[in-house]
Amino acid sequence: MSTVDKEVLLEGLSALLQTTVKPYNGLEEKSHLDELTLFNILEIALTKYIADILLQQATVTSFNSYVRQEMFVDMDEFFDPPFDYDFRYTSDNSICMRGNERYKRPCGWYRFALKVLNKYPDGNAWLGTDGWRCQSVAGEWPVSYHGTTVEGATGIIKSHYRAGPRKQYVRGIYLTYDIDQASGYSREFTSKKNGKKYRVLLQNRINPKMRKVCDRPDYWLIEVPEGTSPAVEKEIVEKSIHPYGILLKEV
Structure with missing residues (x-):
């Protein structure tokens, strides 16, 4: 990708987080950068997804009070970049496995890799090994995609997961290994830089010990029970989902 696409990437990140994200150039106050270390910005993103999916006013209020209208990121x-991958011209129906679950490659998308090595307390085994392969390796987590809007999240919950004899909807984060399904719930934005329209998604690894398989098996759930405190909710998210790529696709 050309250098202009880095600007489109930040527009995509802004759409994903529903705020304005700009590159940190050393001139902004240090406090801005302190809030935007890798782990914190991913936490912000996932907190926003929880707010969208659960539609809980308390979570939304907490999120809105935490996030600045303008944010800065150290690129x-x-x-x-060494782990970026261009899937835009890839057409591959191979059956691949990651974490002993099907991995559907994001054909048609460009993946911008996030710097995640040694960023999590559980080490790096969740990422597996680098390079092309069809089989899982020991310790790695399955791949999932997420980009749910409020409307899309409601649809997923109503369509794909019910629990217990009373058919109650379960509170939590819904993800899928199917990039085509996820694309339907992605955020869309028009670039101010080039006027083109894009979709944006997060590519994640999901902890197999924390996820539940929905009635429709291509959807997975990280349950966050009613009444969970913000601190425990944060702990559940951190243990369950590790984002490692931002996907962009021109539409």
Whole structure:
């Protein structure tokens, strides 16, 4: 991708987080950067997804009070270009496995890698090994995609997961390994830089010990029970989902 696409990437990140994200150039106050270390910005993103999916006013209020209208990100600290991958011209129906679950490659998308090595307390085994392969390796987590809007989240919950004899909807984060399904719930934006329209998604690894398989098996759930405190909710998210790529696709 050309250098202009880095600007489109930030527009995509802004659409994903529903705020304005700009590159940190050393001139902004240090406090801005402190809030935007890799782990914190991913936490912000996932907190926003929880707010969208659960539609809980308390969570939304907490999120809105935490996020600035304008945010700054250190591009060198946040992104990991050697692990970027261009799937835009890839057409591959191979059956691949990651974490002993099907991995559907994001054909048609460009993945900007996030700098995640040694960022989590559980080490790096969740990522598996680098390079092309069809089989899982020991310790790695399955791949999932997420980009749900409020409307889309409601649809997923109503269509794909019910629990218990009373058919109650379960509170939590819904993800899928199917990039085509996820694309239907992605955020869409028009670039101010080039006027083109794009979709944006997060590519994640999901902890197999924390996820539940929905009635429709291509959807998975990280349950966050009613009444969970913000601190425990945060702990559940951190243990369950590790985002490692931002996907962009021109539409």
